[in-house]
Amino acid sequence: MIRTENLVKTFGDNEVLKGITTEFHAGKNNLIIGRSGAGKTVLLKLLVGLFKPTEGTVYYNDVDYFSLNPRQLREIRMQVGMLFQGNALFDSMTVEENIRFPLDMFTKMTQKEKQDRVNYCLERVNLEGVNPRYPSEVSGGMQKRVGIARAIVLEPKYLFCDEPNSGLDPETAIVIDELIADITKEQNITTVINTHDMNSVMGIGDKIILMKNGHVVWDGDKNEVMESDSEVLQHFIFASPFLKRLREDALTLRHQGD
Amino acid sequence: MLIDTMLYHIGRYSLMLKSVISKPERFSMYYKETLRQMDGIGVGSAFIVVLISLFIGAVTAVQFAYQLGDSFVPTYYIGYIVRDIAIIEMAPTITCLVLAGKVGSNIAAEIGGMRQKEHIDAMEIMGVNTASYLIMPKLVAAIVVIPMLVALAAFVSICGGYLATVLTGAVSHSEYILGIRSFFIPNNVTIMFVKALVFAFILTTVSAYQGYHVKGGSIELGEASTNAVVVSDVLILVFDYLLAVLLT
Numbered sequence A: 001m002i003r004t005e006n007l008v009k010t011f012g013d014n015e016v017l018k019g020i021t022t023e024f025h026a027g028k029n030n031l032i033i034g035r036s037g038a039g040k041t042v043l044l045k046l047l048v049g050l051f052k053p054t055e056g057t058v059y060y061n062d063v064d065y066f067s068l069n070p071r072q073l074r075e076i077r078m079q080v081g082m083l084f085q086g087n088a089l090f091d092s093m094t095v096e097e098n099i100r101f102p103l104d105m106f107t108k109m110t111q112k113e114k115q116d117r118v119n120y121c122l123e124r125v126n127l128e129g130v131n132p133r134y135p136s137e138v139s140g141g142m143q144k145r146v147g148i149a150r151a152i153v154l155e156p157k158y159l160f161c162d163e164p165n166s167g168l169d170p171e172t173a174i175v176i177d178e179l180i181a182d183i184t185k186e187q188n189i190t191t192v193i194n195t196h197d198m199n200s201v202m203g204i205g206d207k208i209i210l211m212k213n214g215h216v217v218w219d220g221d222k223n224e225v226m227e228s229d230s231e232v233l234q235h236f237i238f239a240s241p242f243l244k245r246l247r248e249d250a251l252t253l254r255h256q257g258d
Numbered sequence B: 001m002l003i004d005t006m007l008y009h010i011g012r013y014s015l016m017l018k019s020v021i022s023k024p025e026r027f028s029m030y031y032k033e034t035l036r037q038m039d040g041i042g043v044g045s046a047f048i049v050v051l052i053s054l055f056i057g058a059v060t061a062v063q064f065a066y067q068l069g070d071s072f073v074p075t076y077y078i079g080y081i082v083r084d085i086a087i088i089e090m091a092p093t094i095t096c097l098v099l100a101g102k103v104g105s106n107i108a109a110e111i112g113g114m115r116q117k118e119h120i121d122a123m124e125i126m127g128v129n130t131a132s133y134l135i136m137p138k139l140v141a142a143i144v145v146i147p148m149l150v151a152l153a154a155f156v157s158i159c160g161g162y163l164a165t166v167l168t169g170a171v172s173h174s175e176y177i178l179g180i181r182s183f184f185i186p187n188n189v190t191i192m193f194v195k196a197l198v199f200a201f202i203l204t205t206v207s208a209y210q211g212y213h214v215k216g217g218s219i220e221l222g223e224a225s226t227n228a229v230v231v232s233d234v235l236i237l238v239f240d241y242l243l244a245v246l247l248t
């Protein structure tokens, strides 16, 4: 479990996060939603310590993340996998070398064991056989999946995904979502996902927080999204007239059924 | 203001060095990377170093021969002068200035690119000590290879002087050889290696610093690369002077 307490982050005089207190649970897909520029990426980078908070802190299972010494920090970080908004695959290494990198760095596995683990992870993301290609030689959706494979290769306890399906077609996006959701359930990972994809929200959102102007303005799960009469939420989720009508129809139907 | 900026950079540079010098996570990964860097710095720079040294040795010899003219200074002094200039000053300083341009800009661009493409962040999150993993192998490789290049440069300069004077008949073979064997002070060779080590340290760490802390986009990356060369060059010259004062 990860808990944030009154997280504040300012850049110069731009206060991006204005006191975020929330929790992300193990074995759940925790979604952070909000408009572009709402501070989702900043929050995610604070959670993993790439930014230091201006105020407040982050707890990993009640351990204050920002008071750890370098050795303790490294221990936690080895349990963390992250998928970046821009993938951050090492472009001078092949797909296989990318996924093997954490194994080479941190494990004492034999070559054979590493090879098996890499192949298992590639299989897990439905990418058998692309081992020798370079990241620039595979499609955007495949790069995301390579990113996921690399993030899970050390069997993390925490997985962070920044816009895992931005720039993908709806079908591939759903495949990626389900992949992340399955892995989360299987391995009881605390997964935190930034997204503004409504399919993800309705499909895999076990816990959803909506950010606006540096605050959390709504939280709940995917079932509560439909029911909630929170105006900011409805305004955000059902931004298009089409979706708005769909929701109204669905609610009418449901009430008729009652 | 200027002092502030300088102190800021010195502080951040020192902190970076502190994390560079720490125990590797996995020795074999560092070892592999160090060998790759040695190949890049050593083999990759040998040609340009040889070329430049050859000409500098030749020019020094020709110029000195011209200045001697019909004076009473014996001509075998040409060999002696070329040797000492090459060993004390030309080989370490010119080689490292050139390497700052070639290797330094390369280091800054490579590390800076990794910073901008979030590769460094990705490694940090895995738990890698990125300052150490990215910089230590380059530093070790430079410290091993650059003194060798400098020694090579000194040798080639002396050969360059030979070719330029003996082949043109300005000095005879035996005079030149007599010259390079006269008044030899072994300590000068020590000075050469001390300079080479110090300059190698400066040019790798300063360039890595520029790349490691780059922000923004391609313009900033270009600037970082330029700064790596300029700052390394200035520091090499300053330390050249300081070492000259200290060691002679």
Ligand SMILES: Nc1ncnc2c1ncn2[C@@H]1O[C@H](COP(=O)(O)OP(=O)(O)OP(=O)(O)O)[C@@H](O)[C@H]1O
Residues within 6 Å of the ligand: A011, A014, A016, A034, A035, A036, A037, A038, A039, A040, A041, A042, A043, A196
């Ligand atoms: N390194 C930084 N330095 C200064 N300001 C920053 C930095 N990173 C983010 N910001 C600011 O923080 C705000 C939130 O940015 P952030 O990237 O978190 O948005 P986001 O919610 O992830 O948007 P998107 O959905 O488009 O990815 C922006 O106003 C941005 O200018």
Ligand SMILES: [Mg+2]
Residues within 6 Å of the ligand: A040, A041, A042, A085, A162, A163, A194
């Ligand atoms: Mg973002």
